Amino acid sequence: MPNDAFIDLLKLLIRQPSVVGAEHSFFRVLQRELEERGAKVTWYEGLLVAQGSDPMSTMFSAHIDRHGLVCTGPNEFQYAAFVSANRTDLLNNSVSEELMTKVTERFNHEEVYAYEPWSGVYRGKGVIKSCYVCEYRNNLIFEIDGLESVVAGTPIAFKDQLHIREGRLEGQLDNVISAAALVHLFDHGFKGTAFFTAQEEAGKSWRYLLEWFRRFGGSTNRLFVVDTSPFPNTAAANEQLLVLREKDANATFNSQSTALIEQLCQQHGMSYLYKNRYVEQENSKRLAQGLTAQSLGSTELGRIIAASNGLVDGTTIQIPTIGYHTMNESAAIESVEAFLDMLKIVAEI
Template sequence: MLSLEFIDLLKALIRQPSVVGAEHSFFRVLQRELEERGAQVTWYEGLLVAQGSRPLSAMFSAHIDRHGLICTGPDEFQYAAFISGNRTDLLNNSVSEELMSKITGRFQSVPVYAYEPWSGVYRGNGIIRSSHVCEFRNNLIFETEGLDTVVAGTPVAFKDRLKITNGRLEGQLDNVLTAAVLVHLFSLGFEGTAFFTAQEEAGKSWRYLLEWFRRFGGSTNRLFVVDTSPFRDIEAANGQLLVLREKDANATFNREATTLIERLCQENRLSFLYKNRYVEAGNAQRVLSGEKPRSLGSTEMGRIIAASNRLVDGTTIQIPTFGYHTMEESADAESVEAFIRLLTVISQVL
């Protein structure tokens, strides 16, 4: 059963804004929570590093940005991930276009609030009335009510609270969920290093992480990136407690690290699924039926392996969820409990 301490921490963190490209105020909250748990905390551009007494013993990384809006003009709001990632036009990028088509009707009537990106000071609240793709700018525009005084450059977060229904944690979980787990690890005696990265949803977080390893990394930089992993229905998400990957669309992960995680899962009777095998099996069926195959996905781990020429290597561990990138994304409490248990075991083994 998940501890009340962890649930209370997650409840507190999920209410703090952390829109892509405007994560500074969330870093301030994380710093307080981490230092209260005995961690030594250091800030870098786009990166918060928390270390225990044996910083090189185990290294985990979680991104802390969540989706939201950015004011781009008088009473005009656009999707923050596209602005932060400099994707203000669509040039037949399949990932962006697929995401755009999904987002268009996803957040209608969702309450939102504006805040100062550095301090987190509240600047007013409103509600999303509609969204559409602008035919002239070829980008997603949100129509809101109540935010007409907000100035350009102001981030706007989705108003969120953690809900627990039928044994499932529910909210905008990606990726405050695994970030909360890394903070909680220090309460459990974690002595290694936890990285908290910004702008992962814009494809930039690996740059900030790689800069740290270029400054301070050694000859073996085995990293475990933690995140959520979406499934199309609850039944598929509940088919396993944890999700592993051998590769993504960018790179093949460290085989030794992946094998270690598989062995620890088996030894601790934690069921798991390899997401790349799951997608590839589905693609084989789609090809037979004439459908377009799906991407293996792009992760922080794959990006940093490819960009660093394996200066940084490792694997990823994920929590299966349903309702990806919505306010109702949910994860089974048993999966979260298994995830915490596995990270604790890894810390002890390493």
């Protein structure tokens, strides 16, 4: 089991709302936790930067937004990631959106609550009654019992808390577990920089991060982006402790950084898998069966590498999970331990 301090921190953070596009209140909580641990904290648009005594020594990044809803009219609620991304027609635009239309049933009967986006002040609770694709707008619409008085623009978070069941941590882990891990590093004397980005689920976070590097970055901007990585079932997720990537749908990652993580995994006996190779192998099977190939996925790191013209590169370190983008996403405790250990090894603490 990860130590009690990390578990207590994760329990605290997972209960704080951070809906895509309404992350300010979560940034306030992060600022307090980081400053209590001695970090220098600076806010930018869509970005919180925490620095130790040697900021350029090691750089990690984690997005802090989580899925939720936003009120868009009288007793009308939409999926916040789509609203934040300014999508007006969600059908047939991408693999992720097609997937969302298939999994709307997962959110039926989930408890939710409204909050003020800046302060996080509670504004009432409700229960999702149904979700459907509006035939006129081709957009996901949620119906909620109990939040009839909420005004347009109010974020609606899923009621969430951490559970520990059968050797797994369970909750809406993407990506609060990585944020907790980076805060936890400062408990152990982390001297580098930790970036916490907003609106990753809407595909916008890389812009905020790139702006920082354009203003303050050095000549070697090796970035380690930390996140969760979805698998179809527990057996597939448990095949490895950590997930690495050589590339995503947008760009090839830094080969030296990726090789370093692979070498460290081997040295410390941590099993790992390359997600891009896994997807390619699965696609070979799918194509042989006449099915459509799956995307390699679009990550924050791939987007920033593709857009930065060589200014920023790096690699990813991810936790294998199941139940992706649900309230029951879970990760093996062994994987979480390996993840925390790897971050400390990379940061040399």
